[in-house]
Amino acid sequence: xxxxxxxxxxxxxxxxxxxxxxxxxxxxxxxxxxxxxxxxxxxxxxxxxxxxxxxxxxxxxxxxxxxxxxxxxxxxxxxxxxxxxxxxxxxxxxxxxxxxxxxxxxxxxxxxxxxxxxxxxxxxxxxxxxxxxxxxxxxxxxxxxxxxxxxxxxxxxxxxxxxxxxxxxxxxxxxxxxxxxxxxxxxxxxxxxxxxxxxxxxxxxxxxxxxxxxxxxxxxxxxxxxxxxxxxxxxxxxxxxxxxxxxxxxxxxxxxxxxxxxxxxxxxxxxxxxxxxxxxxxxxxxxxxxxxxxxxxxxxxxxxxxxxxxxxxxxxxxxxxxxxxxxxx
Amino acid sequence: xxxxxxxxxxxxxxxxxxxxxxxxxxxxxxxxxxxxxxxxxxxxxxxxxxxxxxxxxxxxxxxxxxxxxxxxxxxxxxxxxxxxxxxxxxxxxxxxxxxxxxxxxxxxxxxxxxxxxxxxxxxxxxxxxxxxxxxxxxxxxxxxxxxxxxxxxxxxxxxxxxxxxxxxxxxxxxxxxxxxxxxxxxxxxxxxxxxxxxxxxxxxxxxxxxxxxxxxxxxxxxxxxxxxxxxxxxxxxxxxxxxxxxxxxxxxxxxxxxxxxxxxxxxxxxxxxxxxxxxxxxxxxxxxxxxxxxxxxxxxxxxxxxxxxxxxxxxxxxxxxxxxxxxxxxxxxxxxxxxxxxxxxxxxxxxxxxxxxxxxxxxxxxxxxxxxxxxxxxxxxxxxxxxxxx
Amino acid sequence: xxxxxxxxxxxxxxxxxxxxxxxxxxxxxxxxxxxxxxxxxxxxxxxxxxxxxxxxxxxxxxxxxxxxxxxxxxxxxxxxxxxxxxxxxxxxxxxxxxxxxxxxxxxxxxxxxxxxxxxxxxxxxxxxxxxxxxxxxxxxxxxxxxxxxxxxxxxxxxxxxxxxxxxxxxxxxxxxxxxxxxx
Numbered sequence: 001x002x003x004x005x006x007x008x009x010x011x012x013x014x015x016x017x018x019x020x021x022x023x024x025x026x027x028x029x030x031x032x033x034x035x036x037x038x039x040x041x042x043x044x045x046x047x048x049x050x051x052x053x054x055x056x057x058x059x060x061x062x063x064x065x066x067x068x069x070x071x072x073x074x075x076x077x078x079x080x081x082x083x084x085x086x087x088x089x090x091x092x093x094x095x096x097x098x099x100x101x102x103x104x105x106x107x108x109x110x111x112x113x114x115x116x117x118x119x120x121x122x123x124x125x126x127x128x129x130x131x132x133x134x135x136x137x138x139x140x141x142x143x144x145x146x147x148x149x150x151x152x153x154x155x156x157x158x159x160x161x162x163x164x165x166x167x168x169x170x171x172x173x174x175x176x177x178x179x180x181x182x183x184x185x186x187x188x189x190x191x192x193x194x195x196x197x198x199x200x201x202x203x204x205x206x207x208x209x210x211x212x213x214x215x216x217x218x219x220x221x222x223x224x225x226x227x228x229x230x231x232x233x234x235x236x237x238x239x240x241x242x243x244x245x246x247x248x249x250x251x252x253x254x255x256x257x258x259x260x261x262x263x264x265x266x267x268x269x270x271x272x273x274x275x276x277x278x279x280x281x282x283x284x285x286x287x288x289x290x291x292x293x294x295x296x297x298x299x300x301x302x303x304x305x306x307x308x309x310x311x312x313x314x315x316x317x318x319x320x321x322x323x324x325x326x327x328x329x
Numbered sequence: 330x331x332x333x334x335x336x337x338x339x340x341x342x343x344x345x346x347x348x349x350x351x352x353x354x355x356x357x358x359x360x361x362x363x364x365x366x367x368x369x370x371x372x373x374x375x376x377x378x379x380x381x382x383x384x385x386x387x388x389x390x391x392x393x394x395x396x397x398x399x400x401x402x403x404x405x406x407x408x409x410x411x412x413x414x415x416x417x418x419x420x421x422x423x424x425x426x427x428x429x430x431x432x433x434x435x436x437x438x439x440x441x442x443x444x445x446x447x448x449x450x451x452x453x454x455x456x457x458x459x460x461x462x463x464x465x466x467x468x469x470x471x472x473x474x475x476x477x478x479x480x481x482x483x484x485x486x487x488x489x490x491x492x493x494x495x496x497x498x499x500x501x502x503x504x505x506x507x508x509x510x511x512x513x514x515x516x517x518x519x520x521x522x523x524x525x526x527x528x529x530x531x532x533x534x535x536x537x538x539x540x541x542x543x544x545x546x547x548x549x550x551x552x553x554x555x556x557x558x559x560x561x562x563x564x565x566x567x568x569x570x571x572x573x574x575x576x577x578x579x580x581x582x583x584x585x586x587x588x589x590x591x592x593x594x595x596x597x598x599x600x601x602x603x604x605x606x607x608x609x610x611x612x613x614x615x616x617x618x619x620x621x622x623x624x625x626x627x628x629x630x631x632x633x634x635x636x637x638x639x640x641x642x643x644x645x646x647x648x649x650x651x652x653x654x655x656x657x658x659x660x661x662x663x664x665x666x667x668x669x670x671x672x673x674x675x676x677x678x679x680x681x682x683x684x685x686x687x688x689x690x691x692x693x694x695x696x697x698x699x700x701x702x703x704x705x706x707x708x709x710x711x712x713x714x715x716x717x718x719x
Numbered sequence: 720x721x722x723x724x725x726x727x728x729x730x731x732x733x734x735x736x737x738x739x740x741x742x743x744x745x746x747x748x749x750x751x752x753x754x755x756x757x758x759x760x761x762x763x764x765x766x767x768x769x770x771x772x773x774x775x776x777x778x779x780x781x782x783x784x785x786x787x788x789x790x791x792x793x794x795x796x797x798x799x800x801x802x803x804x805x806x807x808x809x810x811x812x813x814x815x816x817x818x819x820x821x822x823x824x825x826x827x828x829x830x831x832x833x834x835x836x837x838x839x840x841x842x843x844x845x846x847x848x849x850x851x852x853x854x855x856x857x858x859x860x861x862x863x864x865x866x867x868x869x870x871x872x873x874x875x876x877x878x879x880x881x882x883x884x885x886x887x888x889x890x891x892x893x894x895x896x897x898x899x900x901x902x
Contacts, residue, residue, distance in 0.1 A: 041457040041458070079763065118786065119786060119859060120790050123787070123794065124790055127777075130793065130802070131770075131797060131798055133798070134767075134802075137802070137805050138805075142763075146336060152809065156805065156806050160799065160803075180860050216451060216453075217451075217523055223451070223701070225345055226346065226449075226704050227700070293454050294454065296447065296451040296452040296521065296527060297450060297523070298527070299526070299699060300699055300701060301699065
């Protein structure tokens with residue numbers, strides 16, 4: 001076996017592993033959300049399928065696959081079928097640049113535990129998150145339903161607004177680590193995670209990613225009390241499932257990014273690196289679930305005001321202050 | 330121009346937040362509401378017409394189904410109206426038990442209101458918590474009447490039967506535990522900035538407008554009008570209890586929310602006073618013309634059976650005349666207007682349902698607001714379609 | 720050279736062939752998607768084609784060793800400008816664009832003139848080219864930023880000021896229209 005072939009096989013194995021782990025985690029995150037929410041709300045949650053409901057994700061997948069795939073009359077057929085994929089794929093792709101462990105030595109070569117360590121990794125993530133808007137927008141528009149249209153307009157406005165504050169809150173992390181490469185950013189936090197230097201940026205980033213993955217105080221695009229189910233009102237079966245799973249993959253990926261940018265990624269004492277990484281990701285996921293159990297929903301105009309008039313100026317000021325601090329240090 | 334076109338959105342009758350089968354045709358400019366046209370009647374069962382073909386006793390179960398979240402209170406209004414028509418004196422014990430059940434009903438109805446209102450605005454946990462507590466009251470309902478929703482517990486002249494053993498302990502438990510639960514809800518909502526942002530300044534209606542629209546109940550008091558039938562036109566012995574009537578200032582959704590929460594706390598106070606003053610005694614008026622005989626007599630004596638059969642099949646004649654009586658339902662003034670031609674059935678019965686009247690103020694409250702505000706207003710008006718469509 | 724870092728992707732020759740295959744696939748995708756986005760009558764479909772084209776173009780930039788340009792292509796063009804287009808299209812009711820007839824020769828001539836100019840420019844460049852263009856050196860973020868903010872720093876500042884003026888102007892115009900009487 002030549003060197004190149006082995007390289008390609010290792011790379012493919014890595015991709016397959018990451019893919020499998022993320023999809024499984026997303027499926028079990030759904031279950032975890034239901035169980036934790038139930039626990040917060042003093043009820044039981046799904047506990048019938050398998051021990052403690054552990055096979056529930058499997059049952060859900062079977063249910064969604066066997067349901068009728070309804071397309072509303074007058075829907076734009078082509079875009080209606082395309083949109084769920086456009087929502088799920090950018091979320092999965094983003095994980096390509098997240099390092100989830102220290103490089104390991106395998107078959108006498110160094111194998112970095114990241115799929116593709118781009119030198120513009122952070123910008124790659126920004127690019128994909130700006131593309132993720134299309135799934136919401138096109139899905140709602142193509143459904144030929146007014147609720148869905150309103151949901152997708154809300155989604156568009158929300159995602160582009162909060163992307164700005166998200167990007168700006170990451171600038172200090174880049175300034176501190178002097179690189180766009182995620183592995184450099186993580187390695188710069190080997191001793192002190194950036195959350196210590198940049199608590200404000202961390203909070204802005206956390207709020208922005210909650211808005212990016214459309215979690216409860218910011219779940220306006222799908223606000224079930226107002227717009228029935230928002231942009232995915234008309235979807236059924238596995239197409240709905242793709243939107244749904246895409247959202248949970250997004251939670252995992254954005255949690256991974258938050259861990260990499262502010263919590264030192266896979267760095268941590270005692271435990272092996274990938275375990276630390278997963279623990280940090282799950283902490284973010286639990287935080288989001290907890291938030292869902294506690295908070296009501298914002299109104300559309302309040303959401304926009306908060307994004308443009310509070311978060312974005314704060315993030316800009318934070319960048320300035322960080323710049324001064326770096327100059328004076 | 331394309332950008333000045335409005336969009337017509339048909340909300341309901343199937344919509345998660347229209348609290349039943351309300352249908353709203355909303356004219357939207359972007360997300361801003363231009364006009365709202367409610368379309369009602371999806372739950373029309375003709376209660377008023379049906380009552381013209383039933384005796385006074387047979388009409389009673391129909392009233393459970395008006396505001397199905399506050400069945401006991403609907404019964405109360407009806408039996409009080411008929412008793413006023415007959416000029417019938419109800420024993421004190423029956424009156425006190427009626428007040429206890431009515432106040433439990435008020436708490437239950439307000440719990441469902443808070444649950445749905447919070448869920449509409451996105452606070453899911455409060456929803457589940459409220460239903461958890463509602464279950465306690467439902468259990469009392471079930472023990473006392475055999476049914477959880479359509480209770481049909483009161484009778485013209487008193488009650489269908491006395492309370493079960495352990496009733497007092499059950500109510501005491503509610504008196505002791507519920508204020509803590511109310512604190513829990515307030516902890517989740519009243520101090521929450523998002524909740525405050527969503528409710529303060531939402532659905533404002535001035536006191537004059539509220540009176541002009543005929544709004545009653547907590548919605549009226551939220552607009553600063555100090556009017557409560559329990560205090561201002563007491564019935565069933567409410568004059569004996571001391572309680573505060575909460576009044577809002579800013580006429581918005583938050584004030585209505587506060588008013589209802591304080592009302593629940595006051596209801597607990599009334600419960601305590603009523604329970605303390607509960608004395609043994611008869612539970613049915615001594616008027617064999619009108620009231621059913623006790624069950625032991627029906628099952629064991631031939632006279633009792635004949636008596637029961639006569640009232641059940643024929644009813645009792647009511648004196649000629651017309652009568653109106655309003656009670657302070659959890660949702661507002663529930664009025665029964667009964668016209669009697671001297672027969673055993675009402676000649677005409679008109680029900681003034683609070684939700685129906687309150688609903689018409691919706692457009693006033695929502696014009697120029699956003700869809701999310703409309704949802705909050707539907708919640709704050711606390712409408713029940715069973716009562717609107719009758 | 721590509722890939723920018725790391726030496727575990729096989730021999731240079733294999734890599735070159737691979738690169739060329741990918742390039743031609745992407746080039747074809749770009750051209751076809753662009754043609755479709757022009758001929759498509761439905762505005763939202765056209766946007767989707769254009770976004771596809773931008774995406775393929777971004778990967779071509781990456782192959783040429785300009786990762787920064789590649790991601791900016793996606794962030795700015797596909798992620799911001801096209802999203803705003805989409806936003807406007809959704810807000811407006813465009814009726815039935817698919818029922819509009821084919822444009823006549825009179826609508827075509829400006830496009831034809833432009834195409835002629837572009838074609839002439841390409842011919843001139845190809846004729847004037849000497850040998851094969853040098854293979855692009857991968858440009859890192861640091862080099863890119865240095866050139867942008869040191870050599871062209873003043874130009875960048877002027878352009879951003881202009882954009883700011885335009886933004887404020889647009890805001891002002893939009894405000895006045897909103898406050899004025901509604902037709």
